[in-house]
Amino acid sequence: MARVKRPVTIRDLVVKTNNSNISSLGGIVAKINEIIRNPNAQASDLMTVIETDPPLCAKVLRRANSAVYALRQEVKSIRHAIVILGFNTVRELALNLKVGEVFDNGVVHKKYERRELWKHSLAVAMTAKNILQMELKAQGDDIYPVALLHDIGSIVLDEFEPDKFTEVLDIYEQDNTLMEWDIEKKIFGFDHSAVGQALLKEWKLPFDFVDAVAYHHKPFLSKVPNSKTPYILFIADYLCHNTGPQFFSYNDVHHKFEQALEKLGLEEKAIRLIAEDTWQAVYKLEEEGLLF
């Protein structure tokens, strides 16, 4: 196998990603997100975005008609789906199915499957959204796509540097006192959050998205003033890596987790309740084969 003599750079990975099928993610996420942020956007705009991606459109309709929603009538169009299921549900469905495409391949390493990473991403997204809604009474519109993409850097490392990525996981397994991203830094010279940051920037996603992904392990370094997103993302991510759907677990950052909770005025017990319920839903989806 030909090996690159020169150590791979983040730029190399971004270019490779843009030349792969992962690149279509950026455009769709940006469009769906724009609809959320634009106060004048309407259901028909979301409809247009979904309908311009026929495979996605078909998937959304299939999912809308699945047992999950137990509808009495068949949903025949995206417009119909939006009316029956609600705007946000269809939006999340579209995001899930679109981002999930990238994670949906049979890559199986010794230690993990790409699908596990997706389950984790989905769990983080749902957990973060639920925390926002149930504890902070906020909509959770923005955090969902950010959370779905927070570990996109890992996908890129796995996709284009599989040997080294496996090496990272091997080392991690041998000595789990180390942080996973610290091993990445040793092997690659950077970690998956930096790759995610570069990629989202390349895709011209909003700055607070890029920021949240960049600092999802270290929310206190966030450059967006007064944003709760990096903290909630970190809290949801920590919980998932720690006790929920994960492909490796975090150690030794519990104090940061507590600091983050404190910053938002949240109570660990209440958050854990939300997280547990959310994960039950994720496991149920997995059982029904509806993760993708």
Next chain:
Amino acid sequence: MKNEVDILKEENEILKIKLRHVQNLASVVELEHKKDLENHLSVLLELEDANSELEKIKKNLEYTVQEKVEEVSEMAQILIKTNLELEGLLKDAKQASVAKSEFLANMSHEIRTPLNGLLGMADLLAETNLDIEQKDFVETMILSGKSLLEIINDILDFSKIEAGQLKIEKVEIDIKVIANGVLRLMQSKADERQNTLKLEFDDNIDNLLIGDPVRIQQILINLIGNAIKFTENGYINLSIERLETNNDTNSLLFKVSDTGIGIAAENVKKIFEQFSQEEGSTTRKFGGTGLGLSITKQLIELMDGKINVVSEKGHGAEFFFVLNFEKSTMIKEVAQVAKEVAQVAKEVAQVAESITVLLVEDNKINQKLAKKILEKQNCIVEIANNGREAVEAFQKNKYNIIFMDCQMPVMDGFEATATIRKLDGGNEQLIVALTANAMDGDKEICLAAGMDKFLAKPIKKQAIIDILTSINK
């Protein structure tokens, strides 16, 4: 117990938390639903709007399409009807115009005949013994009659053109002769207004072309007459130029320019319209029918030309037009022969020794010139100063050619020719007429008088060579 209480306390706490969560979620979901409802409402409204809009458009379309069809067919009907009416009107108008023009043409002719009679009688009357007052009356009468005749002639021409009766003749013409004739004719009018007349004639123009001498003369008279009318104490220039010289046809540019009062820019276009001189008032001031330029324009157009004018108020005017003339076939033959001339010239030179020429010419300078040309062609030249001398010379000697001037004292060329023809051997004698004022008809008169050929003065070397060559054959 305490443990159970703790557990109960714990469960209570959890329930409280869950209640809070559900309440929070409910409010968020309510918000979401509100948003959804708004969305749905707007979608519904959109749909309804779209539907009613569609309905409207549909109705409109049906309405407009039907309306349009009806409108168009109605229009078509009207158009067909008006077209038919217009065609009818046009036909009537054309017939009326032809009838009117025919009537005018006939009327003008009818008027002209008695008027000519009147003028003739007035002329005769003027020759009789009259006192000064009577003479003045008669002269005024003649003047008025003449201008009336001019007007009638214009109207006659105009009517003829309008009625399509005017045909352009195709006969052999010499443009230079015509131009000179016109200038001579206009000289007295030009003098009256202290104008100088000038002719610039391009020597590249072939001397025999095919055209209508009367109409060309008329055009030139009209234009020069017009120029004189609007010029005082100035110059009137007629220039005729051959545009290209490498063709059988002669494309001639005629220019009549003057240093007169000129035409204002806004009137330049109107100047060729019938009954229009520059202003209504100029007609009265400068006289004329106002038909002259219109006739001129139409005559030129009948000859496939187009007249234009360049003028500026106060800076004179220049009328110009281009006419194409076929070379006379005779000229073409001559041109062909001319090619052979170089070779034939030697033969001529030899044979010419035996060519004897009698040159009948009263003008000493012309005698000298012609004699020189002929002698260069090795002719033996004898000279007669008038017709009588020519007849006497003919009785004594025989000549190969007699070059006969037409206008001479004692006995003119026509009489001399007629006399010679009656004499022994006079019928076979080759007589070539020399004529200066080659007005149209001169040629006919010459031929009628029994002359064989016709040469325009001033005599050109090439013309002489051509004739000598032809008798050699």
